[in-house]
Amino acid sequence: MKKLKLSEIKNVPYYGKHFPFIPWSFKSKIKVSLVFAKTLYEKIGFIQFLKFWIFILPINVIQTYTKDKKGFIMMKEAFGTMAEIEWILLVLIYRFLEKKENKEFAYQFSKEAIQTASKFMMNDFYQAKTLSKFKDPFEAFWLYHKAMFKDDPNYPNELIDEGDCKIMLVHECKNCIVANLTIPELAKLGCDHDITGYKSIEKYTKMEFRRPQTIAKDDKPCKFMFFREGTAPNNIAIK
Numbered sequence: 001m002k003k004l005k006l007s008e009i010k011n012v013p014y015y016g017k018h019f020p021f022i023p024w025s026f027k028s029k030i031k032v033s034l035v036f037a038k039t040l041y042e043k044i045g046f047i048q049f050l051k052f053w054i055f056i057l058p059i060n061v062i063q064t065y066t067k068d069k070k071g072f073i074m075m076k077e078a079f080g081t082m083a084e085i086e087w088i089l090l091v092l093i094y095r096f097l098e099k100k101e102n103k104e105f106a107y108q109f110s111k112e113a114i115q116t117a118s119k120f121m122m123n124d125f126y127q128a129k130t131l132s133k134f135k136d137p138f139e140a141f142w143l144y145h146k147a148m149f150k151d152d153p154n155y156p157n158e159l160i161d162e163g164d165c166k167i168m169l170v171h172e173c174k175n176c177i178v179a180n181l182t183i184p185e186l187a188k189l190g191c192d193h194d195i196t197g198y199k200s201i202e203k204y205t206k207m208e209f210r211r212p213q214t215i216a217k218d219d220k221p222c223k224f225m226f227f228r229e230g231t232a233p234n235n236i237a238i239k
Helices: 006-011 026-067 069-079 081-100 103-126 137-149 174-181 184-205
Strands: 157-161 165-170 207-210 222-228
Touching: 006 137, 026 069, 026 081, 026 103, 069 081, 069 174, 081 103, 081 184, 103 137, 103 184, 137 157, 137 165, 137 184, 137 207, 137 222, 174 184, 184 207
Parallel strands: none
Antiparallel strands: 157 165, 165 222, 207 222
C-alpha cells in the first residue's frame, strides 16, 4: 500500500480541531457510556445498579446540578453539552459510590472506566490508524497533535520540537478547574486517561509516551513527552 506524504496530513479527518472531552463520533459516545455502565454494574451488582438509575439519579440530579452549577456550566462552555451531561452523571455516580463505600472506591471505579474507554477514545481523538498510513507516522502524529492543541484555550501550552522528542508543556488544564468546582478528587482522572490512552496508539504512531509531571498530580505544568519509537529513556516516569 502506498504510504502518505506528510504534506497530506491536513486531509486527515478533524485535523486542526481542538481536543474534545469526549469522542466526536456517535458510536464512540455510546461505547463510552456502555463502558461506564458495565463497570458500575460489575462494581456494585444488579440491585444497587438498579437502585442508582431508578432512585438515586432522579432524586439527586437537580440538587447536584444546582450545587455545582458553576462547574457544569464551565464544562459545557469548554467542551459542549454532551460533556456536561456526562460530567453530571459521573459526579452523581462518584458521590453515590463515595457514600456507599468510600472516596478510594469511588475513584477506582472512575479510573477503571476511563482507562478502559481511553483505549478506543484516543484512537478516535488522533485518528491513529490513519496516521499509521504515513511514511513517517511519528512525524504525522506530531503534526496532527500540534494542530489539535495550538492556541487551545482549554489547555494553554508550549509545543517544543526536539527532533526525536516532541514536548508539550501544559500550563493550565480546564479539566482540573472543572473538577475543583465539582469533585477535586477527579482532577487527576484526565491524567489516568492519558496513561493508557497514549500507550494504546503507540504501535500506530511509532511513538513512545512519557510524562514525568502533571498539574493534577504534582502541581507542576503537565509535561507530555513523545519519543520516536525506540528512543525513550527508561528513567522517565509516566504520571
